[in-house]
Amino acid sequence: xxxxxxxxxRELDLMAVACLAPSxxxxxLMFVYPFxxxxxxxxxxxxxxxxxxxxxxxxxxSDEWQYGTIWITFSLAVPTTIVVVATALFLAYGMRRGIxxxxxxxxxxxxxxxxxxxxxxxxxxxxxxxRGWFNQLLVGSGLISEPLRLTNNHTGVMLxxxxxxxxxxxxxxxxxxxxxxxxxxxxxxxxxxxSWTVFRRxxxxxxxxxxxxxxxxxxVMSFAVFPSAILLGxxxxxxxxxxxxxxxxxxxxxxxxxxxxxxxxxxxxxxxxLVLIVLVRQRMVLAPTMGVGKR
Amino acid sequence: xxxxxxxxxxxxxxxxxxKTVLDDFALTVRGRQFVTLxxxxxxxxxxxxxxxxxxxxxxxxxxxxxxxxxxxxxTEKRGFGMVFQNYALFPHMTVYGNVAFGLxxxxxxxxxxxxxxxxxxxxxxxxxYEERYPSQLSGGQQQRVAIARALVMHPRLLLLDEPLSNLxxxxxxxxxxxxxxxxxxxxxxxxxxxxDQTEALSLSDWVVVMRDGVVMQAGPPQEIxxxxxxxxxxxxxGFRNFFxxxxxxxxxxxxxxxxxxxxxxxxRPRRTLASGEAATAAIRPxxxxxxxxxxxxxxxxGKVEIVEYLGRDNEAVLTLASGTSLWVRTPAxxxxxxTVPIAFPPDKVILLAGAAEPRPT
Numbered sequence: 001x002x003x004x005x006x007x008x009x010r011e012l013d014l015m016a017v018a019c020l021a022p023s024x025x026x027x028x029l030m031f032v033y034p035f036x037x038x039x040x041x042x043x044x045x046x047x048x049x050x051x052x053x054x055x056x057x058x059x060x061x062s063d064e065w066q067y068g069t070i071w072i073t074f075s076l077a078v079p080t081t082i083v084v085v086a087t088a089l090f091l092a093y094g095m096r097r098g099i100x101x102x103x104x105x106x107x108x109x110x111x112x113x114x115x116x117x118x119x120x121x122x123x124x125x126x127x128x129x130x131r132g133w134f135n136q137l138l139v140g141s142g143l144i145s146e147p148l149r150l151t152n153n154h155t156g157v158m159l160x161x162x163x164x165x166x167x168x169x170x171x172x173x174x175x176x177x178x179x180x181x182x183x184x185x186x187x188x189x190x191x192x193x194x195s196w197t198v199f200r201r202x203x204x205x206x207x208x209x210x211x212x213x214x215x216x217x218x219x220v221m222s223f224a225v226f227p228s229a230i231l232l233g234x235x236x237x238x239x240x241x242x243x244x245x246x247x248x249x250x251x252x253x254x255x256x257x258x259x260x261x262x263x264x265x266x267x268x269x270x271x272x273x274l275v276l277i278v279l280v281r282q283r284m285v286l287a288p289t290m291g292v293g294k295r
Numbered sequence: 296x297x298x299x300x301x302x303x304x305x306x307x308x309x310x311x312x313x314k315t316v317l318d319d320f321a322l323t324v325r326g327r328q329f330v331t332l333x334x335x336x337x338x339x340x341x342x343x344x345x346x347x348x349x350x351x352x353x354x355x356x357x358x359x360x361x362x363x364x365x366x367x368x369x370t371e372k373r374g375f376g377m378v379f380q381n382y383a384l385f386p387h388m389t390v391y392g393n394v395a396f397g398l399x400x401x402x403x404x405x406x407x408x409x410x411x412x413x414x415x416x417x418x419x420x421x422x423x424y425e426e427r428y429p430s431q432l433s434g435g436q437q438q439r440v441a442i443a444r445a446l447v448m449h450p451r452l453l454l455l456d457e458p459l460s461n462l463x464x465x466x467x468x469x470x471x472x473x474x475x476x477x478x479x480x481x482x483x484x485x486x487x488x489x490x491d492q493t494e495a496l497s498l499s500d501w502v503v504v505m506r507d508g509v510v511m512q513a514g515p516p517q518e519i520x521x522x523x524x525x526x527x528x529x530x531x532x533g534f535r536n537f538f539x540x541x542x543x544x545x546x547x548x549x550x551x552x553x554x555x556x557x558x559x560x561x562x563r564p565r566r567t568l569a570s571g572e573a574a575t576a577a578i579r580p581x582x583x584x585x586x587x588x589x590x591x592x593x594x595x596x597g598k599v600e601i602v603e604y605l606g607r608d609n610e611a612v613l614t615l616a617s618g619t620s621l622w623v624r625t626p627a628x629x630x631x632x633x634t635v636p637i638a639f640p641p642d643k644v645i646l647l648a649g650a651a652e653p654r655p656t
Contacts, residue, residue: 181381181383183379183381183383184383184385184386186345186348186350186370186377186379186383187377187379187383187384187385187441187444188385188396189349189350189369189370189371190348190350190370190371190373190375190376190377190445190454191371191396191397191400191444191445191448192371192374192397192400192401192448193371193396193397193400194369194371197400201396202385205387206386206387
């Protein structure tokens with residue numbers, strides 16, 4: 001291959017373009033076209049649409065039953081994301097230098113991923129349901145008199161989301177954290193830093209980029225919650241998430257245009273979440289770096 | 296400038312599972328002394344250093360500085376500085392941030408921190424680099440920052456774990472001189488770990504040669520270099536030719552003779568050797584004379600096998616009549632295939648007690 005000299009304009013290499021073509025085609029066919037088509041569809045409401053109109057969006061935001069789903073979905077996704085990432089961070093940080101039986105523990109933690117949402121949800125229903133083992137144990141041991149309601153509500157959906165998202169997040173953070181050079185920690189300790197200071201001043205700023213990615217992925221996946229909101233929540237009430245709203249329009253009312261509009265709104269909400277995460281991350285990471293030497 | 300210590304004493308045993316990596320390894324370091332732990336990888340030298348720093352727990356042992364027992368203190372309370380092979384600078388902090396880190400943790404006044412960091416950067420010849428990030432520095436500069444970061448704390452003891460091993464040959468020599476200069480200037484007490492004999496010899500007041508967690512020899516560099524105690528240390532100090540055999544005569548002139556197969560080799564014994572005792576004669580490649588008078592002792596003929604041109608001189612492998620290979624370093628021109636007379640000056644040959652052990656790697 002010809003070497004590229006610095007400063008020289010790059011020639012358009014036909015070979016490179018040809019090699020790129022399949023992946024570009026794939027992205028266009030599988031992502032760009034359906035995405036743009038969805039937006040277009042959402043702007044053409046009714047049975048025989050004429051021109052473009054925002055009617056679907058207006059309808060969504062004037063109906064509390066519809067726009068309420070945004071709040072419901074956030075109220076499920078945000079706490080789940082925070083709990084998942086915090087738990088995963090705590091465990092992964094503790095396991096960063098390896099622990100005894102690490103492989104076994106990791107396997108157990110990761111197992112839920114391989115089972116699929118449906119089986120997981122049925123399992124949760126059986127274990128945490130009002131007549132499940134968990135409640136029977138608590139009632140039987142006399143700790144509580146009435147079974148706790150842990151399923152068919154917010155809690156049930158969040159439990160299920162937690163179990164689905166945690167393994168991904170944990171594995172990702174464990175990989176990220178154990179990739180950080182262990183001598184950084186050693187040198188911080190020889191300079192007088194205790195465990196907490198090591199975490200706060202050295203490790204956390206280095207973990208922060210990975211943490212932001214973890215937040216983003218878990219949030220986006222949780223925001224799209226659908227099966228567990230139906231199986232473990234109240235799909236017609238307190239856990240009617242925005243994905244359920246879109247599904248209703250598409251496959252019960254057969255209004256693809258309205259459903260597309262809801263999907264676009266859902267996408268925008270996820271985007272807003274991501275932007276927020278990026279902004280917070282920038283503040284968090286810059287703060288300790290800029291602090292030194294300027295005081 | 297640094298707070299001084301009178302003496303540091305430790306005795307360490309470390310086992311990983313069934314494997315003993317340090318077997319009652321004991322050392323005393325006096326204040327301002329520069330002690331080097333020298334040995335091949337896996338000899339336990341780095342483990343020992345990490346245990347002294349408190350970064351690895353010992354299986355058994357103790358660590359004293361003067362009358363203060365230190366081995367129960369966590370690393371951050373010991374107040375030892377440490378420099379690592381891979382520099383271990385905090386990548387998210389500037390040079391200033393890295394050097395100021397420890398002082399900030401001590402909540403020193405801002406003016407004092409600024410002053411001490413500046414002076415330390417002057418000392419390691421990096422003034423003006425405050426706002427750079429470690430990724431913007433060369434390896435040598437990064438190691439200077441790492442040294443400044445450790446020294447700015449005025450540590451009682453500075454631990455250096457192969458600090459020059461990641462640098463290229465030229466920079467290594469420069470930094471070696473730099474470390475020596477800083478040690479002399481600040482009157483530091485140092486424990487330095489390396490597998491490089493040149494570093495050990497040039498920097499230290501005291502060298503401890505280790506193998507498999509055991510001290511093979513300890514002493515001033517000249518003594519280790521000139522009078523190794525055993526084949527392992529001799530090999531590490533550049534003796535490359537070993538002739539195992541037994542003592543035939545212990546001469547009154549301080550010399551003795553070893554018979555190794557058909558070869559009779561005179562040399563100076565490391566300690567008094569009795570006739571019939573197993574012993575090994577050793578000589579460095581550069582001490583072998585090519586040519587010379589016929590009457591001299593230790594004269595042999597060697598057939599040249601391989602010659603490597605090294606610039607100032609040549610390194611050659613010869614085969615002696617006994618079939619033994621001999622490494623020779625000489626300015627003389629040798630050509631493969633020719634047979635040349637060679638001689639071992641008896642005062643350059645050392646006679647070590649015991650048979651040659653399998654060559655350490």
